[in-house]
């Protein structure tokens with residue numbers, strides 16, 4: 001099949017709402033950690049479609065599971081039982097320690113559900129609390145609730161007024177958190193590793209301050225694990241690395257391996273306050289999405305991907321550490337497992353096209369950070385090849401100044 005790239009681009013320009021500034025590459029095929037464009041060029045994907053393709057592209061087992069489910073039954077609505085939602089909820093409960101799940105279709109919906117369930121909890125206590133505390137480099141999504149707890153004015157301003165009862169505190173500043181949280185706080189919400197904010201893990205001291213503030217005021221804690229969860233840092237969820245015990249957890253991205261599905265995971269204490277009809281969605285947890293998610297979780301936690309993260313994570317750490325020494329433009333390397341940020345001493349935007357030219361896909365976040373979220377199944381050899389291409393891209397960008 002000949003793909004007329006110019007036609008694809010021109011048709012999008014005419015008919016697709018221009019909310020995304022795309023890279024000038026048309027991807028048509030994937031295999032494992034590799035992507036191929038319409039001209040047949042090959043790329044090593046160190047981004048996974050922003051943390052989604054955790055088990056790689058075109059995984060034959062996932063493709064079979066999806067095809068089989070599509071030929072059996074895709075959707076029933078939540079008016080009926082089907083066999084897979086309970087199974088997936090049980091699997092997530094075992095992984096997270098939170099006994100209940102609400103299924104939705106994206107990350108922002110998972111956050112939205114967590115915010116609503118936190119409010120519902122306090123409403124049920126007969127002492128409603130409306131306030132949320134969020135971090136000043138947070139990103140939680142684009143719907144009104146999630147956007148309200150997202151800090152970046154660039155995302156917020158055109159849509160204000162948002163929820164009025166949100167206070168932002170400095171990331172990893174325990175004193176600022178302690179000063180902000182009070183008996184009016186419904187919940188503190190934080191990413192265990194800030195993703196869009198530049199791959200910044202919560203520090204153990206800040207995690208302890210969250211625990212302390214919740215214990216003192218009764219505020220709930222919502223861990224946003226949409227980017228950092230499901231094996232990405234080697235843990236089922238990164239809050240576990242920090243010794244945190246959230247009341248609510250938002251999950252998305254990798255869960256369906258590309259089939260849209262999100263989930264809010266809920267403690268029993270919060271779940272006890274939710275009544276029939278309090279929340280819902282037509283597609284949430286349909287058979288196709290649950291089947292995909294069960295397969296993906298099997299690959300990550302039963303068939304070796306999470307173990308692989310620990311092994312290849314060490315390769316990333318060593319190679320990126322060496323790059324930080326070699327390249328003058330690299331200021332700092334942060335991360336763990338297969339979630340890494342390479343902070344430059346300048347805008348990192350130029351690294352993306354330079355990477356594409358070298359055959360590697362990365363992205364820029366928080367202006368100065370090159371973000372790496374490779375598939376969790378990447379091998380040592382593929383990591384080495386992908387990082388060599390990134391190294392070459394940094395050479396090109398560094399040589400320009």
Ligand SMILES: Cc1ncc(COP(=O)(O)O)c(C=O)c1O
Nearest residue numbers: 106107108139140141195226227
């Ligand atoms: C931590 C975090 N929360 C929420 C979201 C929103 O998820 P979605 O884009 O699926 O709505 C994202 C997306 O990047 C994210 O990284």
